[in-house]
Amino acid sequence: MTARPSRRVLIVAVEFPPVKGIGRLRPLKFCQHLQALGWETAVLTLTEGDMQPVDRTTLDEIPDGTRVFRVPLPRPRERLVLAVKRLLGRGRPVDAEATGAVPGNESVPGPVTHAASASGLISSVKRGVAWMDRFIHRHVQIPDDLVLWWPPAVRQGVRIVDEFRPDVILATAPHFTSLIVGAHLSRRTGVPWVADYRDLWTGDVLRAWVPAWRQRLELALERRVVSTAGAVVTVSGPKTEVMRGRLPRLPDEALVTITNGYDPEEFEGVEPEGQTPGVLRIVYAGRLFKNRRGYELLEAAGGLLWERPDLAGRFRFEYYGGRAPEIVARMDELVTRHGLEPVFRFFPDVPYRRSKALQKGADVLLLIVDGGETTSGVIPGKLFEYIAAGRPILCVAEEGATPEIIRRGRLGWVERPGDVAGIQARLARILDAEDGVFDPDQDYVRGFERRHLVTRLARVLEQVAAGGPR
Structure with missing residues (x-):
């Protein structure tokens, strides 16, 4: 039987190992699973050290056979x-x-x-x-602080296209400069491209600081850039609907939802870390910044200990990752006010391998979803990491895509931001073992395995490659 000829995809992704952030996982896993489906992959990204934080052990995650082209950021x-x-x-x-x-x-x-x-x-x-x-x-830095990377990335990208001969270009964002690079490479080389949104470009909860005049400017820029894509992929249904309204000239079938996901084998063989007999450990793995804060958790814990001193020493919150200075100040004030020094412990960022061990050793994993105008469409990549860790999730979020996944998958509990009384009552029920046994719906959860999701992405890439540039 004649072997099926391979396809080739060039992925433009500024977040890629050795960058440690969770944004690196989507393009990284695309490479891994597309190769298994017969695609050759190459990545156009930043030079090592041009983005922080860095964890050089993540370089080992890059699949064999993936070619990585690095272009320095002008400074x-x-x-x-x-x-x-x-x-x-x-x-x-x-x-x-x-x-x-x-x-x-x-x-x-x-x-x-x-x-x-x-x-x-x-x-x-x-x-x-x-x-x-x-x-x-x-x-000046419009759309983001990597805008100066655009010209050299396109110049080198044209040479990479000549050498690698991709059938399609996939640009994943943020940073949104990646989408500009993808669009320009497509125009310069004739290779069709696909835009992949992990977050929204304009109107996203993490970009609420952008002034109104700049939002209008960036929305016009976004429409001009992304309307040239053969397909637009987002990580949630609500975000897909936002893009459908934003790009009315794109056909419905060109707008596709492919969530982030998980690989069950990633946590196989990981030894749990931190288990403490008699103490319920609630672990948060990630950063706190901008609209991701969770002050209500400290107030709820303080209220619970005031009402039930018998629970002192029976539970502990552990945070592994950075905190913005203003969040540190507010949390320190709440810790002092409620006498929570033994209950809330804050640690620096840890290597990814240790983060997985800490997640697997937790009794409960804490997920805080960014609040804001478009929060209903936010599904943190951390959610799927937590699913792979196999521990119950306590989620603080407004109604939307993330609470829906947690409830349908029977993955844990959801409480509303600011609902101190509700969170306090939930903590009490968890400690009193009144909330039932953790029992995920495995059939539903398996739908988020990356091998299934990237199979859908491969079909999108095939269709765009076959149709040529728009």
Whole structure:
């Protein structure tokens, strides 16, 4: 029997190993499972170190046979810092935290007298750089802070297309600069492309800070860029409907929902970590920032211990990952007010392998869904990681796609944001073992295995490749 000729796909993804964030998993798993379906894969991404946080052990996750092309991100800001250092001569360099200078590259401090004479200039430069950063972030870096990657990525991408000869280009976002790169590569080379949305470009809950004038500008840019795609894929039904209204000229069949998913084998052989007899451990694995906060959990725990001191020492919340400074301040205030020092423990970010061990060793996994205008369509990638870990989930979220999956899959419990009394009562029932046995609907949950989801993606890529560019 003659072997089926392979197809080739070039994936544009700025979040890719060694980047540690969960956004890396979608393009990474596309590569893995598309190869099993007879596709050759290549990835166009950033140079190592151009995005943080980094976990170099994730490089081992890249499937054999996946070609990775890395293009550096231009950094004019660093050139400005170097120019300031030259201006100051042998004086002390501008503070690395204020300027973004790379530790280890500082000049040797000069005499104290010279440093003192330059201190006023240094302070002025710090203020100027900080103001410039804020201005550029808000008014210039459109659609995001990787916009300067677009021209070199397209230039090198054209050469990669000539070499790799893909049948289709898949650009996944965020960052939304990836979609611009995908569209321009398609126009320059004639290779059709597919836009893949993990988050919405405009109107997303994590981009609520974008001012109204810029939202209008980016919406126009989005329509112009994405309307050239052969298909648009999103991670949830509500997001697909948003895009359907945003891109009315695309046919219905060109808008497809393919959620994130999980691989059952990822947690096979992982030894649980942190199990503590007599203590119910509620583990959160991820970052807290912007609209992902969960203050009501601290207030609920404080109220529960006030009413039932007998529960002291019987439960503990553990957070593994970063917290935005304003969230740290508010949480510290709540911890102090309610005397929750033994109950809430905060740890730095941990390597992915250890994160899986901590998840598997948890009694309950905590999921906090970002709040905002489009929260109904948010399905955190962390949800599927939790499903693979096989532990019950306590979810704090408004009604939408994520609560629907948790309820239909019998994966745990859902409480509304801000409902301190409801969360307090839920914690009490969990501790008193009154909420039943964790009993997932395996037939439903298996539908989120990545091998099934990427099979659907392969069909989309086949159709777009066969139809040519729009």
